[in-house]
Amino acid sequence: MYEKIMIKTGLQHLDSIRDNRMIFLNGEVVGDVTSHPAFRNAAATVGRLYDFQAEAENIDLMTFPVPGKNIRVNRAWQLPRSYEELVERRKALTAWSQLHCGFMGRSPDHVASCVAAMAMGRDLFEQYGKGRGKALWDYYEFARDNDLYLAYVIIDPQADRSKATGEQQDEYLTAAICDEDNAGITVKGAKMLGTSAVFANEVLVASLRPMREGDARYAFTAAVPIGAKGLKLLSRKSYEGAAESRFDYPLSTMFDENDAIVYFDEVKIPWERVFVHRNPAMSHAQFHTTPAHSYQNYQAQIRLAVKLRYLAGLAHRICETIGTIDFPQVREILGIIAAKVGMIEAGVHAMEVKGIYYGPYFVPDRALLYAAGALAQQYYPEIVSAVRELAGGGVIMLPSSVRDFANPEIAALIGKTQLSANTDAPGRVKLFKLAWDSVGSEFASRHAQYEMFYSGARHFTVGNAFKTFNWKEATDLVDRVTSQYELTSGGRQDL
Numbered sequence: 001m002y003e004k005i006m007i008k009t010g011l012q013h014l015d016s017i018r019d020n021r022m023i024f025l026n027g028e029v030v031g032d033v034t035s036h037p038a039f040r041n042a043a044a045t046v047g048r049l050y051d052f053q054a055e056a057e058n059i060d061l062m063t064f065p066v067p068g069k070n071i072r073v074n075r076a077w078q079l080p081r082s083y084e085e086l087v088e089r090r091k092a093l094t095a096w097s098q099l100h101c102g103f104m105g106r107s108p109d110h111v112a113s114c115v116a117a118m119a120m121g122r123d124l125f126e127q128y129g130k131g132r133g134k135a136l137w138d139y140y141e142f143a144r145d146n147d148l149y150l151a152y153v154i155i156d157p158q159a160d161r162s163k164a165t166g167e168q169q170d171e172y173l174t175a176a177i178c179d180e181d182n183a184g185i186t187v188k189g190a191k192m193l194g195t196s197a198v199f200a201n202e203v204l205v206a207s208l209r210p211m212r213e214g215d216a217r218y219a220f221t222a223a224v225p226i227g228a229k230g231l232k233l234l235s236r237k238s239y240e241g242a243a244e245s246r247f248d249y250p251l252s253t254m255f256d257e258n259d260a261i262v263y264f265d266e267v268k269i270p271w272e273r274v275f276v277h278r279n280p281a282m283s284h285a286q287f288h289t290t291p292a293h294s295y296q297n298y299q300a301q302i303r304l305a306v307k308l309r310y311l312a313g314l315a316h317r318i319c320e321t322i323g324t325i326d327f328p329q330v331r332e333i334l335g336i337i338a339a340k341v342g343m344i345e346a347g348v349h350a351m352e353v354k355g356i357y358y359g360p361y362f363v364p365d366r367a368l369l370y371a372a373g374a375l376a377q378q379y380y381p382e383i384v385s386a387v388r389e390l391a392g393g394g395v396i397m398l399p400s401s402v403r404d405f406a407n408p409e410i411a412a413l414i415g416k417t418q419l420s421a422n423t424d425a426p427g428r429v430k431l432f433k434l435a436w437d438s439v440g441s442e443f444a445s446r447h448a449q450y451e452m453f454y455s456g457a458r459h460f461t462v463g464n465a466f467k468t469f470n471w472k473e474a475t476d477l478v479d480r481v482t483s484q485y486e487l488t489s490g491g492r493q494d495l
């Protein structure tokens with residue numbers, strides 16, 4: 001289906017997503033996402049990621065040679081066998097994130113990280129279901145060798161959270177196996193929330209949440225091409241489509257990665273693309289016993305570290321522009337931003353240093369990963385709020401659109417009113433439009449929601465931090481103190 005390539009380029013990716021994909025937006029079916037006004041710039045951004053890895057000076061940084069094959073693919077597919085290889089891989093992920101300042105949350109390296117780490121645990125897939133481990137490994141090789149862009153949907157649609165998957169009003173609210181035969185399974189129902197699915201080659205469908213034994217038909221994992229018959233994407237509003245211009249909305253226009261409900265309208269999936277079959281225990285184990293959940297969230301922390309660094313830079317520029325940079329109170333707020341960014345960066349480095357072996361593969365430390373994830377969820381809205389506090393009304397005191405500059409009378413008034421400490425009127429307007437699109441616009445608001453939820457609601461992320469922390473080491477310290485005295489121990493003379 002996909003042509004073998006030396007190193008995937010943007011053009012090749014964009015060609016590969018011009019297929020029969022069924023995307024609904026604003027009451028219509030979207031045709032070609034690479035040219036549609038709601039998607040084309042974000043599609044081009046994805047294309048630029050692949051072009052970047054194919055540029056001669058970036059090939060070593062971004063790609064690795066596939067053993068025994070004449071191809072190089074993105075390092076996200078690499079299965080590190082040492083601390084050094086993990087770090088090498090991280091540098092590639094960081095370089096990609098820098099191209100979008102961390103705003104493409106589900107860039108191709110996210111789900112690739114998850115699938116690569118599932119492949120590290122292929123024996124477990126085989127133990128749970130004969131042939132499933134082989135199917136998973138073959139798929140990993142296929143996706144890796146073609147450097148596929150994968151999205152995933154691993155959460156049931158939010159309906160009634162007080163009920164289990166199989167207890168919802170409609171038994172096919174959540175995607176379930178509705179039929180199966182010698183060729184494979186047929187799947188019907190929905191999953192949330194296919195971020196970037198409109199730009200991806202394929203979607204991995206699975207269940208992250210624990211499931212009851214009686215809900216086995218929901219407990220499957222499979223890979224499906226986005227253009228597969230019956231697969232429908234119900235897109236949210238496009239911020240790119242609604243944006244006036246790049247000058248007015250520099251991020252909305254370029255980095256709107258999209259989120260869509262994925263609906264499986266009786267989609268047939270062949271057995272060689274089914275990795276978990278009617279198995280609630282394995283549905284859970286595929287993420288938590290293999291390093292899949294660690295690797296996907298490790299990628300997310302690497303990306304987030306870049307995004308927070310960008311927000312810190314933005315905060316600093318705002319303060320320079322409005323002349324507040326030397327005020328002690330302002331420096332205190334900037335210092336707190338810097339400290340939080342530093343903690344997320346430190347978390348990435350620490351989870352690598354404390355990494356452990358899973359079979360022959362080197363994986364980041366889970367306890368530190370979940371600690372960083374829980375804090376990141378809290379830090380993101382706090383940092384956004386700090387940037388807004390530093391910016392004051394400057395992000396609102398702005399011309400209505402770039403078209404105002406084309407009217408000489410309005411342009412003259414903009415020149416008189418948009419004054420600042422370090423730049424001219426267009427420079428000030430440019431920075432504050434960017435600031436608003438980073439922390440205030442609908443696009444920015446979606447990002448706050450993304451960072452607060454992409455890795456699960458708070459009870460889930462904090463629960464993971466609770467489960468993986470070394471409580472014994474902690475409580476041993478307490479016990480060491482209490483073991484040194486008794487009820488009968490006396491006062492100071494016993495010391």
Ligand SMILES: Cc1cc2nc3c(=O)[nH]c(=O)nc-3n(C[C@H](O)[C@H](O)[C@H](O)COP(=O)(O)OP(=O)(O)OC[C@H]3O[C@@H](n4cnc5c(N)ncnc54)[C@H](O)[C@@H]3O)c2cc1C
Pocket residue numbers: 106152153154155157158161192193194195196259446449450453454455456457458459
């Ligand atoms: C922008 C965005 C992009 C996303 N992209 C993807 C994606 O690409 N792929 C994917 O699979 N998923 C994606 N998601 C979904 C994401 O994984 C979920 O939002 C997340 O798991 C939380 O589930 P939920 O949204 O249904 O919230 P819920 O689980 O319904 O939680 C909502 C709130 O209800 C409360 N609550 C609910 N249940 C409990 C409980 N048991 N105990 C205590 N409190 C509870 C909490 O206060 C919680 O904050 C995305 C989400 C967002 C917002």
